[in-house]
Amino acid sequence: MSDHERGGTDGGGRRVRVLLADDEHLIRGALAALLALENDLLVVAEAASGPEALAMARAHRPDVAVLDLQMPGKDGVAVATELRAGLPACATMIVTGHGRPGHLKRALAAGVRGFVPKTVSAQRLAEIIRTVHAGNRYVDPELAADAISAGDSPLTAREAELLELAADGAPIAEIAARAALAPGTVRNYLSSAAAKLSAENRHAAVRVARERGWL
Known part of the structure; x- marks a missing residue:
């Protein structure tokens, strides 16, 4: 301009x-x-x-x-x-x-x-x-x-990072590759995040975290 x-x-x-x-x-x-x-x-x-x-x-x-x-x-x-x-x-x-x-x-x-x-x-x-x-x-x-x-997010930085990677519906293996972690480690982090957010799975956890502005 x-x-x-x-x-x-x-x-x-x-x-x-x-x-x-x-x-x-x-x-x-x-x-x-x-x-x-x-x-x-x-x-x-x-x-x-x-x-x-x-x-x-x-x-x-x-x-x-x-x-x-x-x-x-x-x-x-x-x-x-x-x-x-x-x-x-x-x-x-x-x-x-x-x-x-x-x-x-x-x-x-x-x-x-x-x-x-x-x-x-x-x-x-x-x-x-x-x-x-x-x-x-x-x-x-x-x-x-x-x-x-709203208060502070209960998620750790790593949990939030992996939830972000899971947001587009990527499978565990792909998330693990992108995060340079073992698939079992990724599952553990995502399970922990879902538990903290009282969500039934990682997809629900993503939704809850976004609604609360934690992602």
């Missing part, structure tokens, strides 16, 4: 360079158009997947990356984690339609500075982008309250 020489940035501060990543093209396009009306913001790149978001961030070096939580390839938190390591000057925000508690905790652990629902207005989002760019943090109050009330 070109840098319109419009508004109050001439002679003033440099515009805040923004990357938008969302796999819903209509939403992303509408948001880009609305943010373009803000004189101090400039959308320098757009992406429709996690890997594309990383590539665009490396190519355009935005000040703020606005990331959809659920994207193909890598989710927003995974992208934020990689950007924190590889492009630390880029602040990250997560925009989500699924504000589950575990997602917020993962995002904060990954250094995400903004966590907002998709119901936020474009004008409010622009304000939050400025807040994040200034080095501050913004977490939607309702999402924060939900995270506090």
